[in-house]
Amino acid sequence: MSDLQIALILLGILLILLVVVFNWWQDRRVRQQMQSQFPDGDTDPLMSQLTELERREPSVGRGEAAAADGEHDAAEADCTTEAVIDISFSQPVDAQDLAQALQAASRSGSKPVRYFAECEGGGHRARLRAGESYASMQIAVLLANRSGPLSAIEWSQVWMAAQSLAQQFDGSVEGPEQDDVLRRAASLDNTCADLDALVGVSVRLSGPMPASSVIQMVKDAGFLPFAQQLAWLADSGQPRFTAMFDGAQPKDIQSASIERIDLLLDLPNSPADDHAFSRMATVARDLASRLDAVVLDDQGRPLPESTDQNIDEQLSNLYERLEQAGFTAGQERTGRIFS
Numbered sequence: 456m457s458d459l460q461i462a463l464i465l466l467g468i469l470l471i472l473l474v475v476v477f478n479w480w481q482d483r484r485v486r487q488q489m490q491s492q493f494p495d496g497d498t499d500p501l502m503s504q505l506t507e508l509e510r511r512e513p514s515v516g517r518g519e520a521a522a523a524d525g526e527h528d529a530a531e532a533d534c535t536t537e538a539v540i541d542i543s544f545s546q547p548v549d550a551q552d553l554a555q556a557l558q559a560a561s562r563s564g565s566k567p568v569r570y571f572a573e574c575e576g577g578g579h580r581a582r583l584r585a586g587e588s589y590a591s592m593q594i595a596v597l598l599a600n601r602s603g604p605l606s607a608i609e610w611s612q613v614w615m616a617a618q619s620l621a622q623q624f625d626g627s628v629e630g631p632e633q634d635d636v637l638r639r640a641a642s643l644d645n646t647c648a649d650l651d652a653l654v655g656v657s658v659r660l661s662g663p664m665p666a667s668s669v670i671q672m673v674k675d676a677g678f679l680p681f682a683q684q685l686a687w688l689a690d691s692g693q694p695r696f697t698a699m700f701d702g703a704q705p706k707d708i709q710s711a712s713i714e715r716i717d718l719l720l721d722l723p724n725s726p727a728d729d730h731a732f733s734r735m736a737t738v739a740r741d742l743a744s745r746l747d748a749v750v751l752d753d754q755g756r757p758l759p760e761s762t763d764q765n766i767d768e769q770l771s772n773l774y775e776r777l778e779q780a781g782f783t784a785g786q787e788r789t790g791r792i793f794s
Contacts, residue, residue, distance in 0.1 A: 526578050527578060527579040528571075528579055528580050528581040528582065529581070530569075530571070530581035531571065531579070531581075532569065532571055532593050532595040533595070533788060535643075535781065536597060536598055536599075536643060536788070536791065536792055537569070537595040537596060537597055537598060538595070538596050538598055538605065538610065538613075538630070538631060538636045538639070538640075539593050539594070539595045539630070539631075540593065540594045540595075540596075540613065540614065540617045540628060540629070540630035541591065541592075541593055541628070541629045541630065542591060542592050542593070542594065542617055542620060542621050542626050542627070542628055543590070543591045543626050543627050543629075544589070544590060544591060544592075544621075544624045544625070544626040545624070545625040545626055546624070546625070547575040547588035547589060547590050548588060548589050548624050549587075549588050550583040550584060550585055550586070550587050550588070550589065551585070552624075553572065553583060553589055553592070553624075554583050556620055556623055556624070557570060557620070564602075564606065564608065564609040564612065565600065565602035565603075565609075566596050566597045566598075566600065566602075566605050566609050567596075567597050567600075567791065568594060568595065568596045568597075568613060569581075569594075569595045569596075570592055570593065570594050570595070571592060571593045571595070572589040572591070572592040572593075573589060573590055573591045573592065574587055574588070574589060574590070575587070575588045575589065575590045591626075594613060594616070594617050594620075596609070596610070596613045597791055597792070598636070598639055598640040598643045598644075599640050599641075599643040599644035599647060599792065600791070600792055600793070600794050601651070601793060601794060603644060604637070604640035604641045604643065604644035605636065605637065605640040606637075607633060607637060610633055610636050610637065611633075614628075614630065614633075617630065643792075646780060647782075647792055647793065649776075650723065650773065650776055650777045650780055650782065651722070651723060651793060652720075652722040652723070652770065652773055653719060653720070653721055653722070654719070654720040654722065654731075654732060654735075654753070654766070654770065655717055655718060655719045655720065655753050656717075656718050656735060656736055656739045656750055656751065656752060656753070656758055657715055657716065657717050657718075657739075657750070657751045657752075657753075657755075658715065658716040658717075658718070658739050658742045658743050658746065658748045658749075658750055658751075659714070659715055659748055659749050659750075659751055660713065660714050660715065660716075660746055660747075660748045661747050661748060662714070663712035663713065663714050664712060664713055664714075664746070665711065665712060665713075666700065666708050666710065666711055666712055666713045669700065669713045669716065669746070670685070670700065670705055670713075672742070672745055672746060673685055673698050673716065673742065676738065676741060676742055676745065677738070678698050681694050681697070683704060683705075683706055684697045684698075684704055684705070685697065685698045685705055686698070687718075687734075687735070687738060689725070689726045689728075689785075691726055691785070693725065693726050693785050694721075694724070694725060695720070695725050695726070695728065695731070695734065695735070696718050696719055696720040696721075696725065696734075696735045696738075697718070697719050697721075698716055698717070698718055698719075699716070699717040699718075699719060700713045700715070700716060700717075701713055701714060701715050702715075702717065716739075716742060716746075716748075718735050718738065718739050720732065720735050720770075721793070722770060722773060722774070722777075722784065723777060723782065723784055723785075723789050723790070723792070723793035724784070724785060724789070724790050724793055724794075725784060725785055726784060726785035727771075727774040727778070727783075727784045727785070728770075728774075729767060729771050730767055731767060731770045731771070731774075732763060732766040732767050732770055733763035733764065733766075733767050736750070736758060736760070736763050739758075740760075777789070
């Protein structure tokens with residue numbers, strides 16, 4: 456074999472190695488870009504589910520029995536408020552393998568992503584179960600929330616994640632066209648913008664008071680801990696309105712003293728109430744009497760009791776419009792949109 460032939464062979468091998476290295480580098484760069492758009496594993500709900508699967512001893516028999524019974528989880532993709540991508544696997548995928556693959560798919564920018572799986576033997580799942588295998592799944596991304604409508608970039612991130620998942624398990628992907636998704640997102644955002652309302656009143660103290668004393672007095676007035684907040688709860692256990700201190704949640708207070716308590720009514724996320732505002736205003740006035748303070752409206756003006764009924768009527772009308780639009784105040788589905 457001549458020196459030229461040897462050199463050509465070596466050159467060919469070198470070119471092959473360069474292509475392999477380049478493809479590896481490209482794949483790594485794309486994965487890093489996708490991962491940067493999603494939360495870290497420590498806060499990823501899918502990672503918490505993976506941890507749960509790892510803690511449980513896998514049982515193929517238990518999974519097959521559940522699937523054979525046709526058991527279904529209640530939660531489903533919401534085609535009105537979410538864009539849904541369907542993924543079909545060429546072979547059933549084990550729950551453990553699927554959970555690991557889904558680590559980067561829980562959020563797209565500011566839009567939460569949900570996933571649902573179909574068992575090999577039948578059965579709809581909103582949460583993966585150890586010992587089961589899945590023939591297909593859906594990825595559902597929220598079309599709009601208080602951050603605005605789903606953007607083209609956010610949709611592309613979800614679509615890339617779906618394609619990557621399908622490629623990993625030799626599957627196929629079906630989903631709506633981007634233009635249709637963006638149109639639906641803009642329409643939902645416009646609808647919800649007209650139905651959204653955050654109403655607040657303030658209790659202005661006569662001077663700075665120790666933060667611990669003010670917070671304790673708010674608790675004594677009837678506020679209870681709720682999701683790292685202090686909230687006035689309805690009989691259902693849902694918050695009617697919440698309390699903030701100088702614009703901060705209790706856990707975020709930096710100062711040793713407080714000068715203002717803000718009560719906030721998040722209408723779509725509180726149960727419907729014909730006396731929503733007057734109830735909050737009454738609690739604010741009670742706090743004011745306890746703390747030698749004054750109650751102010753959201754414009755910083757003294758709040759007269761004569762306005763309570765009028766504002767109640769306006770909010771009741773908004774509750775009705777919200778219901779007519781298909782969003783029941785205080786429900787989880789409504790909370791996904793108004794978040």
